[in-house]
Amino acid sequence: MSIMIPKKPREYTPSSLEGIMFDALEDMEGDYYVFHSFKIETVKNDTFYESETDFLIFHPKKGVICIEAKAGHVDYHDGQWFYASGEPMHNEGPFRQASQNKWKLTKYIKDNGYADLLNKCKLLHAVWFPSITKNDLNSLTLPPDCDKAIVMTKEALTDAKQYVDSIFAIELPNKKETTMSSREADVFLKKILCPSCYVFPSKSFDSDIKKIVFHRLLAEQINVLNFLEDQRSAAINGAAGTGKTVIAVEKAKREARKGDKVLFLCYNSMLKDDLLEKNDEPNIDYFTIDGLACKMCNTSVPDYARFTSVLEDYYLAGNFPYKHVVIDEGQDFGKESIEESNFLKIIYDCITERDKNGSFFIFYDKLQNVQADKLPGYIIDADSKITLYKNCRNTENIAITSLKPISVRNPELMENAVKGVPAKMYFCSSSDKAIEQVNTSIDALLAEGIKDITILTCKTEKESVLSNLTSNGKFRNKYLFTTYRKFKGLESDAIILVDVDDTTFNKDNVMTYYVGTSRAKLRLEIITQLSEDDCKDILENRLQIEGKIRKAQRELASKLNATGSIV
Secondary structure, three states: OOEEEOOOOOOOOHHHOHHHHHHHHHOOOOOOEEEEEEEEEEEEOOEEEEEEEEEEEEEOOOEEEEEEEOOOOEEEEOOEEEEOOOOEOHHHOHHHHHHHHHHHHHHHHHHOOOHHHHOOOOEEEEEEOOOOOHHHHHOOOOOOOOOHHHEEOHHHHOOHHHHHHHHHOOOOOOOOOOOOOHHHHHHHHHHHHOOOOOEEEOOOHHHHHHOOOEEEOOHHHHHHHHHHOOOOEEEEEEOOOOOHHHHHHHHHHHHHOOOOOEEEEEOOHHHHHHHHHHOOOOOEEEEEHHHHHHHHHOOOOOOHHHHHHHHHHHHHHOOOOOOEEEEOOHHHHHOHHHHHHOHHHHHHHHHHOOOOOOEEEEEEOHHHOOOOOOOOHHHHHOOOEEEEOEEOOOOHHHHHHHHOOOOOOOOEEOOOOOOOOOEEEEEOOOHHHHHHHHHHHHHHHHHOOOOOEEEEEOOOOOOOOOHHHEEOOEEOOOEEEEEOOOOOOOOEEEEEEEEEOOOOOOOOOHHHHHHHHOOEEEEEEEEEOOOHHHHHHHHHHHOOOOOOOOOHHHHHHHHOOEEEEEO
16 A cells, blocks of 8 residues: 555545545555645745645655646647636646646755755656546547656556556656665655654654654653753653653754764664664764774773773863763663773763763663663762653553553553554464464554564564574564564564563563563554463462452453453
């Protein structure tokens, strides 16, 4: 299915057939992004100019087509196009209008500083006559500037992809082809075709554009950012989904846009890679703490003692290369070896004592303290502490499910939060059944149009039921398979949590469940091999359920705000 922007057609006249054309374009399979009623509005020399393209189609590997649609009866005679009413058409007819809209888009791209992308993107135009057949078209004699190769007809209402692809395949005089990288295509979408203020991708190209899931900063989060403008240091706490990473990245960008160098630190390499891929601000350097240690010490493996010495030299010389430091997932920095080296405190001193305009901010979730036994000393001793409360990642049902084993409180949700469907919990009788259910869940999610799917194990990759079925960290050669630890700080439209067993809900392990489930934005599937006795023990001894338990598996699912199925 194409990604439609907006998801429903804008207002249109029924006789234009734009609703039917919208549905036809939505049915195209592949990476097509279809904009209905795409407008460009500019003011030049105090004069307002406006253009509207009926349908604009973007494909990251094929380019852009500007389509002008004309339904019903139209005429061309005496060198001019006319409506059925006899009135002459605006903009010299549909072909000229489609062409002009293409060139206006070209100018808009150049004027906004993305001329380099024009050299990597093929731009075409077309006209759609949905009221006539291909045979009708072939019998017409069109004006010399109107080639039938760029005309879509009634047949495109049932097979739009064939027509769209044939137009994309047309060779341009300059032989230009679309050669954008995934990152450049992401920029083309978010900066040119679909920009927005205070809009930040939730995870990746797939989740923020393909699903059109934008996370707008809540008033609470904007207030935190504004508060941080007047602070030199602070520790910001928030549960999973409260937007810590969004705020952390935005804070780093605000400082970088002032021309200052910013160091963005996190613990997990997967999170660092994701941030680096999605954010291209030149004044921000993204590192894991180990990566920074290796970089500054010029070693292949981190040597914390040497790293501390290097940092002390920077402090004494007053030449630490960064003016601002932002740390995400800060609770992970409480690891004993990191605490003993004391380099967080030294970095803090390099910033706050040597540069009166420097800043140091650490974002953390005290509930996700799974890499270390305690919070870093800096967080505990921080002078300024702020807490984020509102969940803006998960649907209401997923937010409740993730918190059930660790808190009696329901999560605070953003205004107009999506309730979503309940999580699904599958009780499998064998490893083979569990593997079969993973495949079934993936197929069901795909059928719903959800393609951003991640599989997380509560154990290690080698201990997982899927250990022999993955290659290069992928299941079915496509879907990311990793541990909850490595995926911490990230998110996915759908999470399939596997290897949930009788130890998952132990006091020492229950954060495994919380971290894993809270990564899901839209769908959560939990696959277990828990028996009736296992579930009864969890309900009675770990979740403290009193009274007679009749069907332990289903009751456990219900207790976790999920629907239970025995497979």
